[in-house]
Amino acid sequence: IxxxxxxxxxxxxxxxxxxxxxxxxxxxxxxxxxxxxxxxxxxxxxxxxxxxxxxxxxxxxxxxxxxxxxxxxxxxxxxxxxxxxxxxxxxxxxxxxxxxxxxxxxxxxxxxxxxxxxxxxxAFLPYESQVFSLDDPGAFQACYGPFGREERGRQLEQLAEQIATLCETLQEYPAVRYRRGHDDNCTLAHAVLAKLNAFKADNPSMGEGPDKARSQLLIVDRSWDLVTPVLHELTFQAMAYDLLGLEQDTYTYQTTGLSEAREKVALLDEDDELWVQLRHMHIADVSKYGSATAYSPLPAPLHGHPLLPQPQDPQPSSPLPGTGSPIGRVLGLGWGEGAARPGPFESHGPPHRTPQANIKDLSQILKKMPQYQKELNKYSTHLNLAEDCMRRFKGTVEKLCSVEQDLAMGSDVDGERLKDPMKVLVPVLLDSAVAPYDKARVILLYVLLKNGVSEENLTKLVQHANIPAQSGALRNLHLLGTHLTPGVSGPPCAPPTNPGIPTPWAHLGLFHLLPPQARCAPWNPYPLGTLLTPCSIGPAQNGQLRPETRERLESTYQLSRWTPALKDVMEDAVEDKLDKKMWPFVSDPAPAASSQAAVSARFGHWHKSRAPGEGRAGPRLLLFVLGGVAMSEMRSAYEVTRATDGKWEVLIGSTHILTPTRFLEDVAALDQASPQKE
The missing domain is CATH 3.40.50.2060 (Sec1/Munc18 (SM) protein, domain 1)
Structure with missing residues (x-):
């Protein structure tokens, strides 16, 4: 520019x-x-x-x-x-x-x-250093709605032009691949290749170089993975945008600690170094960062300030190290003195001051040391942001995360196959404290797990969840390839008299949705695990409506077991293991360089040190998601790049950036008239 x-x-x-x-x-x-x-x-x-x-x-x-x-x-x-x-x-x-x-x-x-x-x-937005947007949310409706082929063709042609301008700006001439199974992927891939060839004719040097010759562009449809965009994600950025409904990357909050409260607006972008370091961390790991970095965002004179608690050595008995950091306390490690019960973020050590006290401390420092106002304001912003996220998390969201993970994985925290998904679903639908969109999210996950449900059963689920306004999103799933297939059920079962069954169920007519062996069994409505307890997770029990995801042996949090399917694709692509039948080329791939050492995108080369000042050298993997990209998928691009030790740079983008609510709104609008574009 x-x-x-x-x-x-x-x-x-x-x-x-x-x-x-x-x-x-x-x-x-x-x-x-x-x-x-x-x-x-x-x-x-x-x-x-x-x-x-x-x-x-x-x-x-x-x-x-x-x-x-x-x-x-x-x-x-x-x-x-x-x-x-x-x-x-x-x-x-x-x-x-x-x-x-x-x-x-x-x-x-x-x-x-x-x-x-x-x-x-x-013709694209550089949303982040490794994320781009074509700024065209209407493309979702044009590509998946029940409209004519001519309108869809025009939309794909425009998207192809925009994707090609991205490649031209990056001076990349990548091999183009697409996910087989969705016709628009193939159409778009060929259109992009035609545009790239035109750019290449005008600029023969585009894409030259041994590393650039290995670059790839992958095109995938949003309908391939419908699980990822609806889950409650517990990494900092995704959690904030989901739970707080942030718009235009701005966070508005009330300051306290000095005279009267004032409203402040903070921009969450890559000019904020602290935000860049925190945004992809799990909300529990943010507390570790607070102590491990010794407040690196703050200037040296503030290290050791009596009003800023100092970093502590990790305590072996504590579920998370660094419970003495102010960020750690904001995240619930000592979430307030006199709490009624231990929560998933709470330390079992001595009580600490509440997050509100920390913010007051910062205000006092500001009053005495105004020359550090900029640094302390940014620090205060993220303290407030973490506190707001945790305030929304406590309660129904905390319970929902466990249910969502079980439905997404098809298994519980112990890796046991989820035999009776209705046991975890129905209590959520009957809970009046659960927001309508959250109920729609768990119903969608249930439909995907069951590989479709009958229209009759879907109607009952919507009625008992009392979410008529959100039913459009569920009924439009067929436009994304998720057909509501009639199930096979036996004769109606009379309500049992077993006292273990919650009495509200007796008149709901939901018993026929349960497997016979589960209709008379007691259960805990919310079989919750703790967010902070690491567990090893096995492969998901996937049906055809959900993408196959690989088994991951690394430790993770019980409420964050699901890995976006696109992360598997990224890892396979950079390791040259991506299935060529499922991901065919529309242009000939460059031969793999024999001199290149094998790169593991899963475990990386963290043991190999890089020379001082050495820059990134390697090809790029570009992924384009037709119909919106989730923030957990954006995070995956950074993670895979780091895991290859910089040998690859993964860029991901889409027509627009999704939050779960935005995704459900997009799906609900699919059967509405397409807005006219300028």
């Missing part, structure tokens, strides 16, 4: 106006700060679709997406007389301009004042 657009037309001592439409504004906001732009001689930034005061003494830089609305607004700026809105125009399109719009430009009066006209091929 700065080099290819603004600086390319910059002249010393001259000021210019920068004019953008909404898509290009989103791209620039993801790449640059306003201060960076203003420092390059830009006097004002304007929206092309809003009324603007003419500045005929200045030249204008237009950064626009090549769509009818934006091009017509550009033409109108130079339609008046005797003077135009601006002295001259430097026009940059974020993508290839259609021939029809280019012709309209040529016929307009702008040709007299236009000094620059370029296509910069930047």
């Amino acid at each position: 700065l080099n290819g657009v603004i600086r390319s037309v910059k002249k010393e001592g001259e000021w210019k106006v920068l004019i953008m439409d909404h898509p290009s504004m989103r791209i620039v906001s993801a790449c640059c700060k306003m201060s960076d732009i203003l420092a390059e001689g830009i006097t004002i930034v304007e929206d092309i679709n809003k009324r603007r005061e003419p500045i005929p003494s200045l030249e204008a830089i237009y950064l626009l997406s090549p769509v009818e609305k934006s091009v017509q607004a550009l033409i109108r700026d130079f339609r008046g007389s005797p003077t135009y809105s601006y002295k001259a125009a430097h026009v940059f399109f974020t993508d290839t301009c259609p021939e029809l719009l280019f012709t309209e430009l040529g016929k307009s009066r702008i040709t007299k004042v236009i000094k620059t006209l370029k296509e910069i091929h930047l």
Whole structure:
């Protein structure tokens, strides 16, 4: 943006106006700060679709997406007389301009004042260092909704153009592969290859180099793994976005500790080093970080400050080391004195001050040491964020996580096959404290586990969960390939009199959904494990509606046993073990370099030290998910990159970024009329 657009037309001592439409504004906001732009001689930034005061003494830089609305607004700026809105125009399109719009430009009066006209091929958002978005949530409806092939074809063509611009920007000419079983994957893969070949013809050096020749682009549909986007994820970033409903990467909270409370807004992006270090950690492991790093985000003079508790050595008897850190206490390790019962985040050691006290401590330090306000504010932000996450977690979410993991894995924490899933499902549906969307999430997991249910049974589940507003998301599952298949059941069973059965069940008509051996057995409605107890997990008992996931022997938390299926794909791809029948190439793959040592994406080369200053050298694996990417899948890209010791860089992206609620809303809207695009 700065080099290819603004600086390319910059002249010393001259000021210019920068004019953008909404898509290009989103791209620039993801790449640059306003201060960076203003420092390059830009006097004002304007929206092309809003009324603007003419500045005929200045030249204008237009950064626009090549769509009818934006091009017509550009033409109108130079339609008046005797003077135009601006002295001259430097026009940059974020993508290839259609021939029809280019012709309209040529016929307009702008040709007299236009000094620059370029296509910069930047039709994507760099959401994070290893995550991209095409910023097109409507593509989910266009690709999975019951619409005509022509509309779907146009959507796939646009996505192919955007994906190709990403590869061109990265100077990658990857081998293209797709997941077999979904027609749109194949169509999109061939369309992307055609676009890449066109870019390659214009720029023969694109993708050159022995490492780049091994790069791959994998295209997969969202419908392949419906489990991952609905689970409650307990890593910091995903948990915050799910439970707190964060929008536009901003976190709003109330400050305390000084005079009256004030509202603060924090931006959660990669300029915040502490956020980058914490975002992919399990919420329980964040507490370990607090002590292990000795408050590295804080300046040296604050280390040892009496109001900041100091890091402690790990206590062997404690479920987590570092229980003395302020972050640790915020996460419930000593979650408040006088707690009624030990919880999954609580330490069994001596009581500590509550998170609220820690935030007050920080406020006192701010008052005495204002020169460290920036550092302490960021630290305080994440203390508040962790506290808010834990406040939402305590209660129904804590219980839901156990049920969700059992349904997702098809087995319990001991690896035993889940024989009676209704035993864990029905109590959730009857719990009035559970939010409607959360009930829909567990029903969806149950449907996937059972490989489909009959329409009659689905109706009963929705009725007894009392979630009519969310039923659309469940009934639209068939549009994602999850058919509601009629089940085989015996004759209706009279309600048993066994006192072990909760009495509310007697009139619900749900007994026929239970296996006969389970209809008269007592159970604990929420058979919870503890989040902090490590366990070894076995393979999931997967049906055809759920992707096969490999057995993982590494220790994990009982409420976080599920691993996104895409992580398996990433690991297999970088190890050159990905099934070529299930993931066929549409272009010939580069031969594997014989000199390359085998790389394990699962265990990595952590024992091999890297030379000082050595940069990342290796091919890229790009994954595109058609229909939204979950934050746990984003996290997996970073984990696999680290596990290969930098020999591969994994980038993942999609049409848009998902939260569980957003995903269910997208599915519910599938059978609605498709909105018209500009």
